[in-house]
Every structure is written in C-alpha cells, then in structure tokens.
Amino acid sequence: MSTERPVRVRRSPEAARENILAACEAILLEKGPQALKLADVAAGAGVANATVLHHFGSIDGVQTALMTRMIRQLVERVAVDFSQHQDAVGRVGAGARALFDAFGTRGGARLAAWLELTGEARRMTAIRQAVQEVSALRMQLDGPPDDGAVQDFMLVCISMALGVGLFGATLADLLGRPPERIREIALDLIEARIRQETGAQG
Amino acid sequence: MSTERPVRVRRSPEAARENILAACEAILLEKGPQALKLADVAAGAGVANATVLHHFGSIDGVQTALMTRMIRQLVERVAVDFSQHQDAVGRVGAGARALFDAFGTRGGARLAAWLELTGEARRMTAIRQAVQEVSALRMQLDGPPDDGAVQDFMLVCISMALGVGLFGATLADLLGRPPERIREIALDLIEARIRQETGAQG
DNA sequence: CGTTCTGTTGACATTTTTGTCGGTAGCGGC
DNA sequence: GCCGCTACCGACAAAAATGTCAACAGAACG
Numbered sequence: 001m002s003t004e005r006p007v008r009v010r011r012s013p014e015a016a017r018e019n020i021l022a023a024c025e026a027i028l029l030e031k032g033p034q035a036l037k038l039a040d041v042a043a044g045a046g047v048a049n050a051t052v053l054h055h056f057g058s059i060d061g062v063q064t065a066l067m068t069r070m071i072r073q074l075v076e077r078v079a080v081d082f083s084q085h086q087d088a089v090g091r092v093g094a095g096a097r098a099l100f101d102a103f104g105t106r107g108g109a110r111l112a113a114w115l116e117l118t119g120e121a122r123r124m125t126a127i128r129q130a131v132q133e134v135s136a137l138r139m140q141l142d143g144p145p146d147d148g149a150v151q152d153f154m155l156v157c158i159s160m161a162l163g164v165g166l167f168g169a170t171l172a173d174l175l176g177r178p179p180e181r182i183r184e185i186a187l188d189l190i191e192a193r194i195r196q197e198t199g200a201q202g
Numbered sequence: 203m204s205t206e207r208p209v210r211v212r213r214s215p216e217a218a219r220e221n222i223l224a225a226c227e228a229i230l231l232e233k234g235p236q237a238l239k240l241a242d243v244a245a246g247a248g249v250a251n252a253t254v255l256h257h258f259g260s261i262d263g264v265q266t267a268l269m270t271r272m273i274r275q276l277v278e279r280v281a282v283d284f285s286q287h288q289d290a291v292g293r294v295g296a297g298a299r300a301l302f303d304a305f306g307t308r309g310g311a312r313l314a315a316w317l318e319l320t321g322e323a324r325r326m327t328a329i330r331q332a333v334q335e336v337s338a339l340r341m342q343l344d345g346p347p348d349d350g351a352v353q354d355f356m357l358v359c360i361s362m363a364l365g366v367g368l369f370g371a372t373l374a375d376l377l378g379r380p381p382e383r384i385r386e387i388a389l390d391l392i393e394a395r396i397r398q399e400t401g402a403q404g
Numbered sequence: 405c406g407t408t409c410t411g412t413t414g415a416c417a418t419t420t421t422t423g424t425c426g427g428t429a430g431c432g433g434c
Numbered sequence: 435g436c437c438g439c440t441a442c443c444g445a446c447a448a449a450a451a452t453g454t455c456a457a458c459a460g461a462a463c464g
Contacts, residue, residue, distance in 0.1 A: 010411055010460045032319040034236060038452060048413050053453065055411090113315045116368055117234040131376050148379065155373045156366070156387045163365020164358070166318055171357045174333045177350065185358045189391045196394075212430045212441055240422060250443050255423065257441090 017055050017065070020045040024066045029107040033114040036063060067111065071130045074108045077101070079137055096190045099161040100183055109165030153193075160186050219257050219267070222247040226268045231309040235316045238265060272313045273332045280304045281339055298392045301363040302385055311367030355395075362388050 011019065023044035027035055038059045042049045056062040081098030085091040103109040164186050172179040213221060225246035229237055240261045244251045258264040283300030284293065305311040366388050374381040 008412060008459065013411080016411070032321060034320060037450090039450090047411095049452085050414080050454085051412055054413095059452065110319060113319060113368065116372060117312060117315055117319070118236060119234060119372075128376055131373070135377070151377055152379055152383045152387055155370070155377065155379060155384050156391070158373060159365040159369050159384060159388065160362050161365070162369050163361040163363070166368075167314065167361050167364050168357070170318060170321075171333075171360060175337075175353055175357065177354055177357060181354045182357050182361060185354055186361065189358070189395055192395070192398075193391055208443090210429060210442060215441080218441070239420090241420090249441095251422080252424080252444080253442055256443095261422065 013055065016047075016051070020047070020052055020055060020062070021066055021069050024062060025070065025107065028066070028110060028114075032110070033118075036066075038062075067115065070106075070108070070111045073106070074102050074111075075130055075133045075137075078134060082137065092194050093187075093191050096157050096161070096187060099157060100164060100187060103161045103165035104168070104183065105165075109162050112162055113166050157190055160190070215257065218249075218253070222249065222254055222257060222264070223268055223271050226264060227272065227309065230268070230316070231312065234312075235265075235320075238268075240264075269313065269317065272309070275308070276304050276310045276313070277332055277335050277339075279308075279310075280336060284339065294396055295393050298359050298363070298389060301359060302366060302389060305363045305367035306370070306385065307367075311364050314364055315368050359392055362392070 020041065023046075024036060024041055027040060027044055036059070038049055038052060041059075041062060042052045045052070052059075052062060056065055078095070078098045081101065082091065082095050085094045103112070164182055168182040169179045172182055222243065225248075226238060226243055229242055229246055238261070240251055240254060243261075243264060244254045247254070254261075254264060258267055280297075280300050283303065284297050286296060305314070366385055370384040371381045374384055
C-alpha cells in the first residue's frame with residue numbers, strides 16, 4: 001500500500017563511528033571476536049555494509065579502531081580509581097581493585113584475550129601502548145622507584161585480574177559457586193601480600 | 203622430464219585424524235584460532251582439503267575434535283602431576299603447580315581462552331566435561347570434603363593459572379622482565395595462603 | 405529555493421572459504 | 435594376480451565475506 005521509504009538518519013562522522021564501534025563492542029561481548037563480521041557489525045549498528053566501510057576503510061580498520069577505543073576506555077577507568085587514593089599503600093590495593101573491575105566488566109579481559117590469541121604485530125602495539133600508559137600513570141603518581149620486584153608484582157596482579165575477569169564467571173557457573181567470590185578471594189590474596197610486605201618493611 | 207607422480211600416503215583413519223589434529227594444534231599455538239582455515243589445516247597436515255573434510259565432515263568438526271583432544275591431553279597431564287603427591291596438603295601446592303604447568307605449556311591457556319571467547323553451547327559441554335573430570339579426579343584422591351570454600355579457592359587457583367599462562371609471557375616481555383618470575387610469584391601467593399590456613403587450623 | 409558537501413545506500417564485483425563429486429590408488433584378503 | 439574397500443585427490447560448485455561504485459538524500463549555506 002504505502003510507499004514508505006526507509007528513513008535515513010544522517011549522523012556526524014564522529015557519531016557515526018561511535019555508533020558503529022558501540023555495536024562492535026556489544027557483539028564482542030556477546031558473541032566473541034570471531035563474530036565481528038562486516039554484515040553483523042552493520043546490522044548491529046543499523047546501517048548498511050557500505051557505511052561501515054566508508055568510515056573505517058575495511059573490516060580490519062574497524063577492529064583496530066575498536067581496540068584503540070576499548071584500550072583508551074580501560075586506561076581511563078583504571079586511572080580514575082587509581083587516583084582516588086592519596087597514600088601509595090592504599091593505592092596498590094585500590095589499583096588492584098580497579099584492575100579487576102576494569103578487566104571484569106565491559107569486556108576488557110575478552111579484548112586482551114583476543115589480542116593475545118590473534119597476536120599480530122599491529123595489535124601488539126596497542127597492548128604495548130596501554131601498558132606504557134598505565135605504567136606512566138603509576139610512575140607519575142608514585143614516583144620513579146619502579147624496581148623489578150614492584151614491576152613483577154604488578155604483572156602478577158594484572159595477570160590475575162585478566163584470568164579472573166576472563167574465566168571467573170564461567171568457572172564459577174560451572175561449579176555452581178557465586179561468581180563474585182572468586183574476585184574477592186583473589187583480591188584478598190593480593191592485599192594479604194601487600195600487608196605482609198609493608199608490615200615487614202615499615 | 204620425469205613423469206613423477208606425487209606419492210600418496212595412505213594412513214589408518216586414526217592416524218589420519220591424528221596427523222590433521224596435530225597440524226591444527228601447531229597452527230592454533232602459532233597463529234591463533236582464527237587461522238584455523240580449512241586450506242591452512244590441510245596444507246599443514248600435508249593432505250588435500252577434501253581429505254580433511256572426509257575425516258571430520260566440516261571445519262567445525264575439526265575444531266570440535268581439536269578441542270576434545272586438547273582437553274583430554276590437558277586433563278591427563280594435570281592428573282599425572284596431581285597424583286605424584288601422597289599427602290593432601292602437599293597436593294594442593296603440587297596441584298597448583300601442575301595447573302600452572304598445564305596451562306602455561308602446550309597452549310592449554312590458549313585453548314581455554316578460545317573456548318571462552320567462542321563460548322557456544324556445544325563447546326561449553328567440552329569445558330564442562332573437563333571440569334567434571336578434574337573434579338572427580340580430585341575427589342577420588344582426596345575424598346568428598348569438597349566444601350564451598352575449598353571449591354572457591356580452587357577456582358581462584360585455576361583462574362590465576364589461566365591468566366598467568368595466557369598473558370604472563372607477553373606481559374613480562376612488554377616490560378622486559380624475566381617471564382618465569384610471574385609464575386613463581388603467583389605460586390608463592392597461593393602457597394603462602396595455604397601455609398597460613400593449615401597453620402591456623404592445625 | 406538552489407547549490408554544495410558528504411553521509412548513506414542498494415546493487416554488484418571480487419575474494420575467500422567451505423563443501424561436493426567422480427575418479428584414483430594404496431593395501432589387505434583371497 | 436585381482437578384487438573390494440576406502441583413504442585420498444583434483445576439479446569444480448556453493449556459500450560467505452569483503453569491498454566497489456554510482457546514485458540518493460539530509461543539512462548547512464547562500
């Protein structure tokens with residue numbers, strides 16, 4: 001009957017990119033990285049395939065942009081929590097907590113796992129950049145004494161946060177355990193070590 | 203010159219499948235799951251595309267078989283290390299160490315990450331099976347007292363082992379730290395907690 | 405209004421990946 | 435030796451995914 005033609009929304013370039021990347025993030029969280037097909041992304045964003053290509057050049061460009069965006073968000077989130085605490089000691093605990101939050105939500109750990117699994121050179125630069133940003137942030141707040149032991153411990157915390165963030169929910173579900181307990185226990189391990197260290201030294 | 207025709211090797215069905223899956227494993231470890239294309243698998247195994255399909259039906263069948271195989275290998279490896287120790291207390295430490303070994307080598311953590319990222323129902327059954335096997339194994343060795351706290355702690359250990367196994371090497375490399383330190387520190391965290399627990403209780 | 409700029413699109417072309425099919429060839433049994 | 439079974443293969447078909455293009459249509463500006 002009616003000759004209704006489809007309404008065509010016209011966004012600013014930034015809004016258009018943002019819209020598409022948001023759809024990508026949803027897909028990544030819900031179905032994993034292998035589901036980031038051009039057609040799916042376009043459908044999720046409610047635009048045509050060609051529109052996605054117009055803004056990002058290729059599906060590879062989309063993925064790169066998505067990584068950059070998610071890494072930036074992740075670093076910012078950690079930075080906020082990190083800078084809440086004034087004392088260096090409390091900051092380590094808060095920092096660990098921030099790490100677990102960052103990787104446990106919004107697919108931070110899934111992104112990292114994806115990067116690790118695909119692990120091409122181009123993508124590694126993204127991770128390297130993130131690590132350097134966090135490292136620089138910490139140094140800016142706590143000063144230079146970033147000796148090896150501290151760095152190693154940080155890496156352990158990051159690895160733990162990633163492991164718990166990526167697998168914690170699934171594992172807990174498999175054994176019918178409450179999911180948040182894993183996170184708490186892991187954080188407790190870290191904080192116990194910190195208390196022990198500072199207690200011995202101070 | 204010569205009319206040399208390509209020698210055609212003829213394997214038993216089991217050997218043929220094994221050959222193909224071994225090639226898959228190499229590809230998975232080296233290039234990640236997204237590189238598990240039919241053509242690459244066939245080339246890696248030194249057979250024709252059609253041969254791979256003949257044995258597994260579809261590329262999906264290949265991936266499922268690969269997961270099953272790797273999970274079985276992983277469970278067996280953990281089981282061996284696990285049963286080395288007689289006392290239950292030492293077994294927890296040895297078990298943690300076995301977990302870290304299992305997930306840190308032969309792509310155990312990468313397999314788990316792959317399963318987690320793709321995470322479809324069919325694949326989840328594979329993980330569930332593995333968890334149940336390990337759980338049954340532990341119960342067979344240590345008896346039934348598998349209360350919630352113990353389970354939760356086990357899950358934390360598994361998550362840590364996975365996180366360290368998957369990201370440890372890359373993270374250490376990014377900061378120029380020796381890779382094995384992360385593992386040692388993480389294990390130390392676990393064992394410290396065990397000593398504390400057993401010391402308080404016994 | 406008319407013009408320009410460009411975000412948007414469907415239709416189509418290209419490339420990549422998967423799957424099918426008829427025939428070939430190694431191997432054990434007789 | 436030959437026969438049946440089936441692992442194996444090349445060639446081709448089908449499907450899926452990516453990318454191209456010319457044209458359409460909002461929005462700002464005169």
